[in-house]
Amino acid sequence: MTGSLRQSMTWLHTWSSITAGWILFAIFLTGTLSFFRNEISYWMQPELHQSVPNEQSVIVAYDYLTENAAQANEWQISLPDARKNTLDLSWTSPGEARERRRGPRVQLDASTGEPLEARQTAGGNFLYRFHFELYGMPREVARWLVGIVSMMMFVGIISGVIMHRKIFADFFMFRPGKKLLSWIDGHAISAVLALPFHIMITFSGLILLGNTLMPWNGEGHHGGPRDRGAGGGDRPAAVQVAKDFDDNPPFDKMFRQFEQLWQVPVDTLSISKPGTNKVTYTLGGGNRTELSAGRGGETSFTFDRNGEQISTRPANSEENTAQAVYNYFDMLHQARFADTPTRWLLFFAGILGTIMVGTGSVLWAVKRSKQQMGQFGFELIRGLNVGTIAGLMTACGSYFWANRLLSAELASRSGWEINIFFIVWAMGIVGGLIWRDRKGWLVQLSLAGTLFTLLPILDSITSSTSVFFALTTADWIRLSFDISCLLIAAVLWLSVYYLAVQKKGRRGRNVPASPAPKRKVKPLKTAGGEA
């Protein structure tokens, strides 16, 4: 600020990051988990685990609707895919206006057609909403807060790049067992390895919060007519008529044609005027083939009663470059295009981002431990580091445990899951403020490690089907969650191991608590102030 560019950037990087560090850690962690929010919700509804999809699932759905929604004028079928194993059905009853997300809905076992009554849970949606709307505060206030810390993150990333002397060398540098240097290297590696991801996810997050942060940039501020799309959502439903259902609609033929044309699997099936001569079948694709149109990037194919083609609708593409680029960022941030391997890649990059924020906060405290130990501000930050980082891991583990241990019939069950998450996190913060040293880290990380290690066992005991059943039926959605828990547990136990070994080593060798850093950055001096 009053020194060299690198010194100024170091100051800016440090303070823009540390003041937002804890909330950023929570946003990054919950946001990263949200890449798998459907899978988390599926795991958190063990009543659904018995559903094993097969090639006849669409017939199962059709038969159920024929029997239970014969008079409906439209059926919607969401088929099992890589992210869910159940059939989700909805329909518009006669006399009701057609409204999105309304009307009767049912979840079916994809092989038997048995309706499944899943427990009430906040599921992955809680983590997803928390990462941009937090919880228990007015929506706009939360979005402003998240927007401000995201901007601080963006400034922190860019200033972090400028302050680096040798950013390429940081790809390959890690000096374990050197306390401060190890923290610096860990922070730099996690930042540099996934740097394009960190920039993309922060920038796209910001532009998604653009309406909140730029209220002057809203509707009607830039002239010209506003395109609201064709027509409204409501239309009168058909009156009751005699129905004549086909016993065996040519689904095989339709699915084959769709997949040949669009090269994506069928994800949704919409049947209009079922049981009449004017019945039409509209198949929708599971993956977006065009990202520039944002949410309109899906393909569809409409067939008549005999399975003959009526029309095809390719994915929309956005003609305006600015809008197209914006839509690309929107889709990238929300991974609305990603297949399973890409989703995992984004997840690992998100984990690196979480580690980057966590190590940055810890690094701040380690760097100043010699000079500021015992000072109120320093001790507060040290305690909050333990409570927000290790405490949040424990809170996440507790959230999943609460999901399985709370009675399935409990009133406001999902609310209690969330309450437990925050109660445990608050306890973690209080514990962190009391035990701010290695002991605090060891206890909370061990607790989180234990919770995550035992989650697969809890899953097997409390689900309607065992983990062995999931293995035999190749239920990779559920197994992936359990495997992820074990991976997270391994990372937590590794941290516990290093903390314990470091403690022993120090006792045995009587080495100083904080060796002097070799790559010391000069503190930034204001006019008579400190960095």
Place this chain on the structure above:
Amino acid sequence: MTILTLSTHPKLLVTLRTLCAVVGGYAASACLSLLFAQWLGLTERPAEAFIKMVFFVVFCTLIIWSFAINSHKKAFIHMAGLNAVVWAVYLATQGVSA
């Protein structure tokens, strides 16, 4: 309160410098992104999308630029000058287009 008095309060100076970067940067970025969208002839949804993207890039650049200046006084003057120029241009072009 003079600059001389302020210089004895480093924490206040840092606060003012931060306010200058954030408030001044926000105002200048808003104006610049509106101007860019105007010059490109964008309207409605494309203009909104364009401004959302450009605003954050410019805002981040201005914050970094503001903190990179080697003197508090210079930083305040440069930020105020930038705002004066861009808002004057914006208001002038609004007057022309009206």
